[in-house]
Structures are given as structure tokens and as C-alpha cells.
Amino acid sequence: LAKMLTLIEETVTVEDPALDFTLPGYDIELKVPLWKGILVTITGVSSYVQFVLKAILGSGSTLQAKPFREGFSKVFPNGDRQAFAVEELMKLFGNGDEDCTVETISTTLEADHGFNPESRAIWNLLEIMAEYDASTR
Template identity: 40%
Template sequence: MQALVDRKRLLESTLGENLQEAADLSFRGTAIEDLCLDFTLPGYPDYVLKEGEGSTIVNIYNLEEYITLVVDATVKSGIMRQVEAFKSGFNQVFDISSLQIFSPQELDYLLCGRQEIWEPESLVDNIKFDHGYTARSPAIVNLLEIMAEFTPEQQHAFCQFVTGAPRLPPGGLAALSPKLTIVRKHPSSAVNTSNPTGATESADDDLPSVMTCANYLKLPPYSTKEIMRKKLLYAILEGRGSFDLS
């Protein structure tokens, strides 16, 4: 809708013959007044944007004012009390004035960690392999290759699944505490015949599981890399809302 406001300004700034064209502006083929918008906050009919004009219908002539009021209510005046409460609480823990030396991007990094989760070459040096696995175990070799091939979205999903947070702290994997640990998960069903890699048919039926409080991934010894990729992606994308004791 802001594009309509900008278009209307342009037309009104040119010759008067364009005034009718400005009046005929529409949103996706529909006249603004036919959208049945009034001066209340969308989704909150009791939140009146302009005193005494809550029932006023929005049209092309007052659309700019409507957009300005909606934006103000959404990101400024409408959340001012909550922002002040947050600042007051934060200030009790840390002097908020000290943060003024940081840019918004730097604050985001300090509070939320890295946007980029890891570099492939850093994986083996910052992960602990234990309880049945070493860095040379076939399952671990496959896992590291899969993690190196993850898209950024899959990296965030993996991090959320294993640590409980979608990002790593400043410093990346090296700063994670406790250290990311990967152990062998024994199949829940009876063990079938093993192949030379130590993988079993029953392992292929299991999913990875985690202890997020300890950054602890329990990984079955899948028989192939593709099966591991499939099971891992299923777990990290579909199992994020699950909490079970194992």
C-alpha cells in the first residue's frame, strides 16, 4: 500500500490532468474503500488509531495517514510500555547505557550469536567423539560430510535440535559449552547382522536423539551416508517440538 501512496504523490505533483488518475488508484484491482478498512489496528478492532475516527473508512485520500498510524502503533507508540519495561528489567542486570557504543549489528551478534553457524574445516576440531565413536569412525566421517553440505537453514535447524538454540554463541563451535559431543546410539530393536563398518540394519530404523542441556547428540551407526542424511534431516526438521526421556 505504501507504493500506492508514493504513486499518488507523484501523480499529484505533476499536471492537474493526472488528479483523476490519482483518485482511481487501486490495490490489486480493488478500490481502497472497498477493502473495508477503518482507523483501527488490523487484527485489533478495539485499538483505535485516531481518536473519534475509529469507524472512518480508509480511502485513497487518507491512506497515507492510515499507514503512518498503523506503523506507529505497531513499532513505536503501541509497544512503548513493553519496551520501557524491557529496558528497566535489562538495566537491572546490565547498565544499558554501556551498550550505546555498539551498533545494532554488533548487539545482535553479542546477544544472539553468529548468523553463520560453522565453517566445514572447523567441525572436526571442535566436536568431541565418544562412547563408541572416534573421528575416523565411518559414521562420523559421513556426519561431518553431511554437516559440511548443510544449507544455512539446515545448519540453524541442526543447531536448534542439538543445543536448543538456533545460533551458536560468539566464537562459534569452539565457544560452545559443554562441547558438542557425538556418541554412538545403540539400536532400540534387536541387533541384526553387522557389516564391516559396524553399522546394522536395525540402526537404520532409528532416529538420532539429543540431550540439549549437554549439547549431546546420540547418533545411530547408519549403514550409508544417504540413510544418515535422510534420518538426520527428518529429526532436525520434524522433531524440534518433541521432548522425550530416553
């Protein structure tokens, strides 16, 4: 195994995947537009990783949460929700006794952005979600 890892280290470079400064799987630029099409090299790989993390965990999650909040607020306006205690909202929207098996969760999931229902990443997500206890759900 050590010989194989050494061989990989000697033959594989950061440039091999031909990544540019866009979010993998999307056409979202990670930096200023001038960087679009610029390939990631060993000198820029740490910046690339930081930009990807920020896009996924930072600003990217904000972009996803905003339409969800807007849509949810159309169905159940924020002012109306404030009249309820957290426990009451939990009763309205579900409880820990729901069927949260992989099979059940998979019927409500719509894969997108290059994923499909059979993608390993999707199944990993479903398996993790199915393992949550009632309080985590």
C-alpha cells in the first residue's frame, strides 16, 4: 500500500482533474469572473478549497435557504408562526414517531444537479438521515 501511495504521489498532480475556479457540478464562479476558465494549480489549490468550502457551507447555503424561507413564508407567514411555541410547531410539522427509513425518505427526495436517486452520495445522505434519533430529526 505504501508503494502504491508513493507512486500516486509521484504521478498525480493537482492539475490532473483540470479544475477551474467554478463550483464542481455547477456553473457558479468561485471568484471574480476573470478567474473563470483559469485552471487550479498547486499554487492556487488552497484558495480553490477555501472558495469551494465557502460556496458550499457559507454563501452557497444562504442561496439555498433564501428560496426555501420565501416559499415556506407564503404557506405559513412568519407573523403567524410567532404565535406558536416551538413544541406546538413540532406537533404541527411532525414528530419523532414518523417513519424515517431510507425507503420512506427516498420517496420524498428529488435528486438534481448531476445526482440521481441511485447516486452513492444520495444513498449516503439517506442512510445518515435514517439513523437520526427523534430529537435530531
